[in-house]
Amino acid sequence: MDLKLTEGELRFRNELRAWLESNLPSDWPAWREKSLDDSYSYLRAWQLKLYDARWAAVCWPAEYGGRGATLMEQAIFWEELARAGAPPMANSLGLGLIGPTIVAFGTPAQKLRYLPKILSAEEIWCQGFSEPDAGSDLAGLKTEARLDGPDYIVNGQKVWTSYAWLADWCELVVRTDPQAPKHKGLTVLLVNMKSPGIEVRRLRQMTGESEFSEIFFTNVRVPAENVLGQVNDGWNVAVSTLMHERGSYGARLYLLFKRSIDRLIELSHSARKNGQPASRDPLLRQKLAQCYAEVEIMRLNQLRAFSRISATGVPGPEGSLQKLFWSELNQRLQQIAQEILGPAGQLLAGDPRAIDHGIWSYGYLRSRGNTIEAGTSEIQRSIIGHYVLGLPRSY
Amino acid sequence: MDFGLSDSQQSLKDNARKFFSTHCPMTEVRRLADTDSAHDTALWAKMAEQGYTGICFSEEHDGAGLGLVELALILEEAGRALVPGPFFSTVALAGALLDATASDAQKKKYLAPICRGQARSTVALYESESAWNPAESRIAAENGRITGEKLFVPDTAAASTILVVARNSVFVVEAGAPGMSITPMLSMDLTRKVYAVTFANTPAEKLARPENIARGLDCATAALAAEMTGGMQRTLESAVQYAKTRKQFGKIIGSFQSVQNLCADMLLETESSRSAAYYAAWALQENAPDAAAAVSIAKLYASDACRTVGNRGIQIHGGMGFTWENDLHLYYRRAKACETTLGDASWHRERLARMAVDTVAVPPAGV
The missing domain is CATH 2.40.110.10 (Butyryl-CoA Dehydrogenase, subunit A, domain 2)
Structure with missing residues (x-):
């Protein structure tokens, strides 16, 4: 066990950091409030810029336009993008889930036909x-x-x-x-x-x-x-996509969660509760600390899973543990945000008093879907019970 | 970056599992739980032979020269086997505190015999007023003499020295020193006995670097979180095993979703505790800037998880889980003791808040 960056990982991080410093668009915060319909061309252009510098899908093999990055480099990649406050990429499903499935199952002709255009966001x-x-x-x-x-x-x-x-x-x-x-x-x-x-x-x-x-x-x-x-072997192909969804998607989400908890801690110093800053309220301090700890544990669980996958070669059903953890954690985080922000937390984008342009009211509602999408918490627990713990199938 | 165990770490852990299951099976755990001190000298000698008593201390002091991750791995397996007696108190608690605060000469005198398996020790920290915070200790020593009372001191009867955390420093008191008396406290955990210890003008040797008390206690806390993870692991294994064999309505109860959901949550909490405990041990070993925060994260998470995992494990066993005969209550008792030892979840949440919330600059714009 050694969680220090290797020389190669350090090089990878420094190169990315330098590239982000000179290429990160400065106008993203203004675009962020717009709807997906409006900002899509913006996100497409951003992905193209990453593609030109071979940063669009670092984990893909070099021959298909990636960098053959290790899972750890992938984790570093998402951490750096979060640190820099970078916009997401337009073709996230293509890059994260479908591309890797084509890499694994596609014919040479299919790889040649589809992969470059996934990378460049030419085809969504x-x-x-x-x-x-x-x-x-x-x-x-x-x-x-x-x-x-x-x-x-x-x-x-x-x-x-x-x-x-x-x-x-x-x-x-x-x-x-x-x-x-x-x-x-x-x-x-x-x-x-x-x-x-x-x-x-x-x-x-x-x-x-x-x-x-x-x-x-x-x-x-x-x-x-x-x-x-x-x-007639589509189940294996589909499961491969689902494994990517449950396994590595968490690495990207960590960044969103980390940004959320850090921002919430900032806000807790100015939001008032019971006549003092929320950050001084003993109960809210407990809840903030619990949430901060769980976001960190999400990162650690992900890194441990990556190390295991690096050793065994394939993402396994343990990805369901990540999915279960992050989806329920986000609901707790969003609820704590509501407790700290009070009724102002419910204001929508467009209201002049909305906090952070309404991301907290949006986040609260959006997180409700987290335990349903990409496999409900119920099916994740069943997968864990059957495929990880070896209990008889319950369905 | 690799968060997996190295080959040598994995084999150390595998060997510890084999060792404890051979030399400290549940029959032995139950036998020792019925004794006054829960300490067995033969078992201790075998553990010392394996190098466990000096696992993370330098070879110069007769230790094995490995690190805190290795200590965590041994504690995890000891926790899984519910090893009774003063192993945690001696090695993870007193050993780590000595390693952090003693001078070289003091380490040769007090730590080296621990490494060699010749001495056992413990730490007297908790007071009725100050709980786990060393800075709030009331007990103090003057002119090499200490007076006052400490509570919930683990394994004192088996210890040859006691490290006393005082207001102004940390002191070593030899067992049986004049003015010292120990009284067993009848507590829930049968496998790790606790004592009330009073000192009246008792001779005490001051350790050289009291400013490192927090570091020593953090090492102990990370090791404790690993021990708790081992207990959760065993509880989970037992529950899954039972769920695979017990039948009701003509079906294996493990096929019911309500039972599977409990098992899945137990696994999630056990694995999360493990990630946090391993990371805390590694961060301490490397003196990472977030080491203290990592320790509180590990302890606050494990403190809640060891209780909920225990609850679910017993629930899955049904009436069998509530019997004296079933081993789970022995783990459940240990879990409750560990939950509070060195600070419970809310204690560590507050400690973490001081590190992660109070240090953040207040944003200029009001809400």
Whole structure:
């Protein structure tokens, strides 16, 4: 065990830090308040800038435009971006989840065709997994694909698809063998979202925004060469994407949480509670310290998981532990923020008295979704029970 | 950056697990719990032979010359095995305090015999008024003589020396010194006995560097958090094992989501405690700037987690979990004692707030 940076890691960090110092846009804080629809072109331009300097997907192999960075370098990468207050990247699902899945399962031709444009944000990706009747029970999905000459014909419906309304491509899980047991009859297709027969309807979520969409597929033709991995082996391909989602996404989220708790501590000195600064209130001090500790433990759990994955080579079901921890932690953090800020914490962006342009009211509402998206806390606990602890399957 | 155990650390830990399961199985734990001191000289000699009693101290003082992470690993396995007696008190508490505050000559006199397995020691810290804060101790020594009372001093009956944390320094008192008396306190943890210790004009030797008391206690606290993690690990294993075999309604109870959810939460809390304890030990070893904060984070988290893990573990065992015959209550008792020892969760949250909240500059714009 040695948590000091190695020489290589130090070099990596210094190079990134120097690059950020001269390339970080200064106008991001002003853009941050705008809706995703408005700021998307801005985020795209930022990702392109990172891409040009080979910083867009550091963990990808060098031959596909990454830097072959180790998991630890990846953790350093996100820590540095947070430290610098950098904007997020436009194609986050493509970079973090779908790209690595294509690296793992794609043919040479697929890698050549798709990966560079994921990196440059020229093509934005979404993930067509959940369906109205297949959420936690993902393998029960019904969207079907039937081979017809050189093409698959896709019919069905997806839901809760993040960013589908601006995506160019979709990693779509479909049923190709209705006779097989439910995990055995699935295939992953790479689907052009501009294909005829695709209709995207945006869903308005409780925050008022529309991150998610429904997608309807009516006789959509997808060339058979767009199968990712093997036909009827889609469950393994999809699980690989989910492992990335549960395993490494936490490393990025840590930065958001760290920024939130640090900012909240600042605010606690000026917010008043019971006639004194909230930071002097004994109960709130306890809650702030607890939250500060848990954000640090989130970082430590992530680093330990990275070390384990580095040693074994694959992200395992332990990723569910990270997902469970961060999603519930964020809800606690946002609640403590509300207690410290009082009714002003409820003010929305646009109100002149809103704190930090309404990020705390938004954060409170948005965190409510954390224990549902990317696998509910209930399914994460079931995965931990069955796959990590070896208990019989409960579902 | 590598947060995994090195090969040698892993084998040290594996060997400790084998050692404790061979030489200190639960039958032995229960036998020792019924004795006055819970100390066994034969077991102690074997632990010294393994190098455990001097694990993190320098070879110059007859230690094994390893670090605080290695100490944490041994304590974790000792906690998993619920090893009774003065191991934590002697090595992690008194040993670390000596290492931080004694002069070289004092280390040769007091620490080296601990490393060699010839001496046992403990730390008298808690007072009825000051709790765990050394700065608030009322007890003081004058002209090499100490007077006053300390409470909840662990393993005093087995100790050959007692380190007394006083208002103005830390002192060594030899067991059986004039004016000293010890009275057992009948407390919940049967495997680590605690005592009330009074001193009346008792001869005491001042340790050379009292300014390092906090460092010594931080090392002990990190080791304690590791010990607590070991107890959680064993409680989790026991609960999962039971959930895999017990049947109700014709089904293994571990197939019920309500039971699985309890197990998943136990794992999450155990692993989180482990991350925090390992990091605290490493940060202390490396004198990292956030070492003290890391210690409080480890202790506050483990203090709550060891209680909730125990609650869930017993709950999963149902009526069996509530029996004297089942071992879990022995862990549950130890967990409660550890929860408060060296500061409970709220004590460390306040300590952390002083480091992480009070040091932050007040932003200029009001809310």
